[in-house]
Amino acid sequence: MPTRPGIIIPAVLFASWADKGLALVVMGGLCPKKSGRVKTTVGVRAGRNVAEVTTSTLAAGFILTDEKDSSRYTLTRDGQLVSVLDYRDDGHTIALTRAFTIPTFRGHGYAAVVVEGAVAEIEARGDRKVDAVCWYVADWFEAHPEHASLLRSR
Structure with a gap:
């Protein structure tokens, strides 16, 4: 479908307000022509409050x-989201x-x-x-009853 330059088609279905432009990084790989308007790498956002970020290293990198x-936890491996x-x-x-996993990484837990x-x-x-609003998180708590005391009672 031809479009005018500068128009971004919302082709990435998993984008949300919390993705902070990461959907454009994925779309950048789909665009045949490189443009200054389409990000192809994740850059450091100006004005980001580094004190508001907590990082922990898990096993396997x-x-x-x-x-x-x-307002989100992110899991990265080798610099990739x-x-x-959320x-x-x-x-x-x-x-x-x-809870969301990038489609290319799905099926690995x-x-x-x-x-x-x-x-x-x-x-x-x-x-x-914790209030398990997401269905996946609710299922996770059902599979791990040892953490049930953390759930908010309704």
Whole structure:
């Protein structure tokens, strides 16, 4: 489908407000012509509050990052975004709203890794309850009843 230069077609279905332009990185690989308007690499955002980012290294080269300014946990491996867990924190409860794995990395249990890392961090802090809004997170808690005490009672 031909388009005018500068128009971005929303072809990446997994993009959300929390992706902060990462969908354009994926789309950049789909665009035959390179343009200054289409990002092809993830750059450092100007003005990012580095103090608001918590990083932990997991086994097998994975890095779990709590991006507080974006309200999400990210799982990266070798510098590539693998999985994301969006959340909302109201000061008492953390609502885990969406677990998502980039399509090329699906089927390897990476969503479970990011959920497990986030739950471990929340549990270690000990000052919040969890509201499992996302169906995947709810299923994860059913499969791991040892963490059920962390869930908010309704």
